[in-house]
Amino acid sequence: MRRFIVIGRKATASEEFLLDDLPSTSGRLDILLRCARAALLTSHGLRRDAVVYLVLLGGPRAPRVLRIRGDAAKFIRPDERSLATLAKKTLASRADEAASGFVDVKPGIAIARGGVEEVLADAAGATLFLLDESGEDLRAALPLAVDDLADVAFFLGDHHGLDAATRARIDAAGARPVSIGPVLVHADDVVAIVSNELDRRGVR
Ligand SMILES: C[S@@+](CC[C@H](N)C(=O)[O-])C[C@H]1O[C@@H](n2cnc3c(N)ncnc32)[C@H](O)[C@@H]1O
Numbered sequence: 552m553r554r555f556i557v558i559g560r561k562a563t564a565s566e567e568f569l570l571d572d573l574p575s576t577s578g579r580l581d582i583l584l585r586c587a588r589a590a591l592l593t594s595h596g597l598r599r600d601a602v603v604y605l606v607l608l609g610g611p612r613a614p615r616v617l618r619i620r621g622d623a624a625k626f627i628r629p630d631e632r633s634l635a636t637l638a639k640k641t642l643a644s645r646a647d648e649a650a651s652g653f654v655d656v657k658p659g660i661a662i663a664r665g666g667v668e669e670v671l672a673d674a675a676g677a678t679l680f681l682l683d684e685s686g687e688d689l690r691a692a693l694p695l696a697v698d699d700l701a702d703v704a705f706f707l708g709d710h711h712g713l714d715a716a717t718r719a720r721i722d723a724a725g726a727r728p729v730s731i732g733p734v735l736v737h738a739d740d741v742v743a744i745v746s747n748e749l750d751r752r753g754v755r
Pocket of ligand 1: 685707708710712731733735736
């Protein structure tokens, strides 16, 4: 399983954003949705081994985490508007208010109250990496044995990067800082490059 966790420092945890003006009204949820597309979709299908966590730290209902599992989700479309519509419907749910942990809103789509802590609990046992341009080269860090890559989780930031407390928590969880190269690139490009490195190692 390959997990991608995107930390949206201002990305809204509420459904109150405009589909016609996503970047200005959602705390840049559009960045996180592009990461979800890059993690979950190939040219003609859904990656069944991918799980995406969008950590939403902005807006009135924060913090919440939206989780999409490629092995169970249906009808995930690549265009940003469709993904935003899916997020809007999921965030409108109140299913997480009376529950702890992830609650399915529809097949493969779940919501949880909380932030990184909920993700770490859900991904217990995974080998953790933190995407950081000053980290160790990912190509050197990834173990060669496919079995060692059976459950991997990659944390990354949005355009604001990670706040100090979140960074400290991910470090404390034992995540290994890794770089995909010397140039700081957009978050969805990072997800695409990491996915490609996993594909090249035969991770399915
Ligand atoms: C657009 S960048 C963040 C820019 C932000 N201003 C900063 O300085 O952190 C979004 C995220 O992508 C990841 N990232 C970008 N370039 C990277 C690289 N070359 N290697 C590893 N991670 C990278 C980091 O996790 C970063 O938080």
